[in-house]
Amino acid sequence: MRDRDVLENNPQITCSALEAIHSQVFGWALSRCNFDHAVAEDLMQQAYVELLNGNARFDNKSSLKTFVFGVVQNLARSRFRRLASRLRLVRRYEHMPAEVSDDVTEPDTNNLIWAAVRRLPARQRDIVELVFCREMTIEEASLVMGVSVGTGRVHYDRAKKALQAHLQHHWESGQ
Amino acid sequence: MTKNETELNEAVTEAFPAAEGAPPFDRVWQAAEGRYRASRRRYRSIAAAAALAAVAVVVLNHQVLRQDDMRFLEVAELLEATSWVSPSDVLLPERQIDLYEDLPVLIESTEPAGGALL
Numbered sequence: 001m002r003d004r005d006v007l008e009n010n011p012q013i014t015c016s017a018l019e020a021i022h023s024q025v026f027g028w029a030l031s032r033c034n035f036d037h038a039v040a041e042d043l044m045q046q047a048y049v050e051l052l053n054g055n056a057r058f059d060n061k062s063s064l065k066t067f068v069f070g071v072v073q074n075l076a077r078s079r080f081r082r083l084a085s086r087l088r089l090v091r092r093y094e095h096m097p098a099e100v101s102d103d104v105t106e107p108d109t110n111n112l113i114w115a116a117v118r119r120l121p122a123r124q125r126d127i128v129e130l131v132f133c134r135e136m137t138i139e140e141a142s143l144v145m146g147v148s149v150g151t152g153r154v155h156y157d158r159a160k161k162a163l164q165a166h167l168q169h170h171w172e173s174g175q
Numbered sequence: 176m177t178k179n180e181t182e183l184n185e186a187v188t189e190a191f192p193a194a195e196g197a198p199p200f201d202r203v204w205q206a207a208e209g210r211y212r213a214s215r216r217r218y219r220s221i222a223a224a225a226a227l228a229a230v231a232v233v234v235l236n237h238q239v240l241r242q243d244d245m246r247f248l249e250v251a252e253l254l255e256a257t258s259w260v261s262p263s264d265v266l267l268p269e270r271q272i273d274l275y276e277d278l279p280v281l282i283e284s285t286e287p288a289g290g291a292l293l
Contacts, residue, residue, distance in 0.1 A: 026198070049210050114191065128187060163187070
């Protein structure tokens with residue numbers, strides 16, 4: 001099916017290595033686009049295209065997983081920045097309501113902890129997801145997010161404290 | 176990680192929605208390869224069109240130059256002639272000098288004009 005395992009414009013990457021982390025990358029892409037499967041798949045295709053044409057070049061400075069997560073993160077960021085600016089433009093001229101309903105199926109928001117995570121600021125939410133759920137170190141997570149390790153630590157610390165406080169409050173009021 | 180942190184980690188990991196229904200790698204990869212090939216084809220056609228346009232400009236320019244009545248200075252012709260007309264009336268004003276009619280008068284003139292020789 002695949003002609004060569006090693007990518008022509010990215011000799012440090014093999015298809016089999018990408019296949020090994022495929023589901024993890026999909027999970028990350030999914031959380032980048034509000035759990036919309038179609039958008040996540042498109043995002044993954046885009047990320048693979050970037051690897052194929054060598055625009056995103058892996059040079060073994062980090063793990064492949066960290067690198068591909070970073071590519072997905074950057075693509076998602078630029079994609080939604082573009083979409084947001086278009087939406088602002090449309091709203092300005094069409095007088096659309098600020099809230100646009102979408103058909104995206106949200107995960108179980110009744111889940112207390114997940115709801116608390118969702119309430120965190122974006123950067124804090126990202127680092128919690130990367131460290132807790134994607135099994136990355138704070139250094140790797142910072143690399144994916146494109147922030148310094150110090151900033152990553154601050155986000156992580158604040159997120160942890162916010163989550164602990166929120167859950168503590170809930171447990172106490174529940175008892 | 177402290178105990179609290181470990182508990183929090185476990186709780187968040189448990190609560191986090193699993194990435195179910197990941198599309199098969201081969202499907203995504205083939206689609207990505209298709210997009211990559213299509214973009215390369217597009218760039219190749221743009222590059223070919225640009226090269227063709229460049230060749231057309233060069234050929235057209237060359238033909239226009241040949242059609243123009245181009246004249247260059249020829250030393251032998253100049254030495255034999257007593258008059259000279261500038262080859263281009265685009266960059267230079269049209270000017271005709273007759274060595275026997277115009278210049279000798281100026282050179283041999285001894286008439287003062289305003290205190291200076293002409």
